[in-house]
Amino acid sequence: MIATAWLVAGKDLRIEWRSRVLAWQVVPFGVMALVLSGLALGPTRAGHSSAAPGLFYLVVLLVTLLAINRSQAIERTPGTRASVATLGLDPAGVFLGKTIALAVELWVIGAVLLAGTVLFLHTALAGSLTAVPSLVLTLGALAAAGTLYGALTGEGAGPATLLPVLALPAFAPLLIAGERAFSAALAGGSPWEWWVITLVALVAYLAIGVLLYGVLEES
Template sequence: MIRDAVLIAKKDLRIEFSTRVTLAQILPFGILNLLLYGFALSPDLKVVGAERSVLEQVAPGLFWLAVLFAAIMALGRSFAIEAADGKLDALQMAGIDPAGVFLGKTAAVALQIFLLEVVLGLAAWVMFGPPLGSAMLLVTTVLITTAAIAAAGTLYAAVTAGSRVRDTLAPLLVLPVLTPVLLGATLATDAAFFGPTSDGTPWLLLIAVFTLLFVGVGMMAFGSLLEES
């Protein structure tokens, strides 16, 4: 299974390296999102009596929204390359472990999402400028949330892979599912920046449980999903 996962992940990353879609299209889309949020919520906008500007207060949520939208694009592409030219059939006919396919695609997407988060995080920090409190909590939040988005997103991308309307159907299905992750990541990130750190721990646990759940379900159900797609 691990061997198959590595095979699939390397193939997906090789295709990404060849096409540079994440770098050339998805990343600019994410940055554009952040810029638009900045325009919509002026840095000068403050609630009366508040110490921080509105933009600074909502920066963690805006960052994770931008990540989520960009990740949806990466996830869609991850399965678009499999759905084309019968490759889902070929994957079924190969002696490859479906759980390995799931883990491999999840890993490849997670790596792309992580790179997006690094660049978008830097961009958000430059644009919105909140002071960082706990780097450890922030890094942990980013890593766990990345795994959660990748696992749930890969599972739902597989659900819709065989559909002619997968490009529009997948976001409709996966965004509601990822709502707890968005909420938890936003609050944990807020705690990492503005403290106290202990406020972020329960949210991290929530995201970790979510991740384990979807990784487990994905590994068990992926074979059937491929057959149905």
């Protein structure tokens, strides 16, 4: 399972590295969304807003949807599913591999967006850096959940529009936990309880994915 996971993760990341879709489409979209969030608040409020962690995570969710669609698009290219089936790869390993690759991509995007939040929404640099562990954890949970929801919508009609309908309600607890942890970090408080919620979600999604991804692959 672990060997398959590294194989799939390496494959996805190499495809991403060569195609540069993340760098040229997803990251610019995220930065643009962050700038628009600042404009929506207005120039005076954007710089001092307590809404910055919420706006940051809202943009993260939008970008995550794009990244999930991108991750699943790789699987939809002609012959990919047949190749996976022929090679007899362990579905749990495929799930973990795709989750790892998506998590790495989201961590890169998250770093850029966090820098954008410091720059455009004037969040304190020290507080923002304190929020990094919770961001890593939240994005990891989003990657695990996203891989599952992406596979669910993969071959149905209108996967790009179906994904937000299925995934966003499920992402809501992660958005709340992430935002609260970020706010606590900025205020100098303790984000532990929010870390626990995120960690539980991460473990739950990983467990369900390992158990059920094979059923989706069977389909």
